[in-house]
Amino acid sequence: MQLRMTNQREIILRELKKSRQHLSADELYDKVKKYMPRISLATVYRNLEILSEAGLIGKLEISGRQKRFDYDVTDHDHIYCVVCHRVDNLNIERQGLHTKEIKSAKGYSITGYRLEIVGICPVCQKKAKKEKKK
Amino acid sequence: MQLRMTNQREIILRELKKSRQHLSADELYDKVKKYMPRISLATVYRNLEILSEAGLIGKLEISGRQKRFDYDVTDHDHIYCVVCHRVDNLNIERQGLHTKEIKSAKGYSITGYRLEIVGICPVCQKKAKKEKKK
DNA sequence: TTACAATTAGTAATTATTATCAAAACTGGA
DNA sequence: TCCAGTTTTGATAATAATTACTAATTGTAA
Ligand SMILES: [Mn+2]
Ligand SMILES: [Mn+2]
Ligand SMILES: [Zn+2]
Ligand SMILES: [Zn+2]
Numbered sequence: 001m002q003l004r005m006t007n008q009r010e011i012i013l014r015e016l017k018k019s020r021q022h023l024s025a026d027e028l029y030d031k032v033k034k035y036m037p038r039i040s041l042a043t044v045y046r047n048l049e050i051l052s053e054a055g056l057i058g059k060l061e062i063s064g065r066q067k068r069f070d071y072d073v074t075d076h077d078h079i080y081c082v083v084c085h086r087v088d089n090l091n092i093e094r095q096g097l098h099t100k101e102i103k104s105a106k107g108y109s110i111t112g113y114r115l116e117i118v119g120i121c122p123v124c125q126k127k128a129k130k131e132k133k134k
Numbered sequence: 135m136q137l138r139m140t141n142q143r144e145i146i147l148r149e150l151k152k153s154r155q156h157l158s159a160d161e162l163y164d165k166v167k168k169y170m171p172r173i174s175l176a177t178v179y180r181n182l183e184i185l186s187e188a189g190l191i192g193k194l195e196i197s198g199r200q201k202r203f204d205y206d207v208t209d210h211d212h213i214y215c216v217v218c219h220r221v222d223n224l225n226i227e228r229q230g231l232h233t234k235e236i237k238s239a240k241g242y243s244i245t246g247y248r249l250e251i252v253g254i255c256p257v258c259q260k261k262a263k264k265e266k267k268k
Numbered sequence: 269t270t271a272c273a274a275t276t277a278g279t280a281a282t283t284a285t286t287a288t289c290a291a292a293a294c295t296g297g298a
Numbered sequence: 299t300c301c302a303g304t305t306t307t308g309a310t311a312a313t314a315a316t317t318a319c320t321a322a323t324t325g326t327a328a
Contacts, residue, residue: 105226118244118245118248
């Protein structure tokens with residue numbers, strides 16, 4: 001059985017791609033509601049899961065917080081702000097991560113990996129400076 | 135103000151170290167109850183947070199699931215099983231992760247990073263094989 | 269059309285965690 | 299040792315994010 005592209009799926013997908021951000025289900029729900037006011041939050045959750053399963057979008061499960069969905073399915077890593085939880089894309093060298101060591105780690109069969117750089121975004125750095133002045 | 139080592143904190147810490155696993159709050163709660171039957175789950179949550187804040191234990195926030203706490207505070211990475219959610223330690227080469235590229239990524243000030251290898255553990259691989267036979 | 273399957277909206281239930289708060293335990297002087 | 303103030307605890311309520319349920323709606327394909 002293959003994916004059936006319903007109206008709600010189409011709009012969810014379109015709005016995520018359009019945003020070029022890493023949105024959570026409820027953020028996307030707010031955007032989608034503008035075009036489809038009667039859509040249910042459960043439908044957004046359900047379809048985000050289905051769309052990511054189908055490989056049309058990415059799913060980020062970051063640091064115990066809300067899941068975020070990615071408009072970009074190509075291979076890349078992320079950096080996120082511990083203050084405001086904003087997520088940005090990151091393209092860094094990945095050598096040293098494909099060694100035999102990993103391939104045979106502890107008898108696991110490896111399916112992938114997640115690299116998350118953690119830090120404070122420029123906006124939050126500025127805010128922190130202003131706070132200090134007070 | 136520095137950390138006051140209460141009975142409950144001592145036992146929580148002791149049981150985590152003893153386990154040599156990456157336990158969740160409720161798993162640890164079960165262990166601690168054996169020695170302190172009247173302890174509350176909230177106390178376990180509260181103190182795990184405090185102990186990790188104090189640097190006595192590590193905190194893993196993995197893949198949108200439950201938090202897990204680490205008996206080992208030295209630098210290392212993790213591998214986890216997508217099937218049973220078991221977490222194991224991993225010591226891999228980290229070169230390629232300390233480049234200037236990262237240090238200046240998107241204007242962020244970097245505080246750290248998390249690398250998670252994802253896969254299927256030996257136990258779950260075996261189980262999957264047995265399932266197939268049926 | 270008509271039956272069968274898939275999807276939806278709305279809502280309830282669940283899971284993990286955090287907040288609240290009165291009671292208990294601990295602290296450092298008098 | 300006692301006391302007043304501070305911290306911590308246990309019990310429970312509240313919250314946040316997600317998932318489950320279900321009847322109604324929609325799509326499909328003969
Ligand atoms: Mn991305
Ligand atoms: Mn570890
Ligand atoms: Zn920020
Ligand atoms: Zn496993």
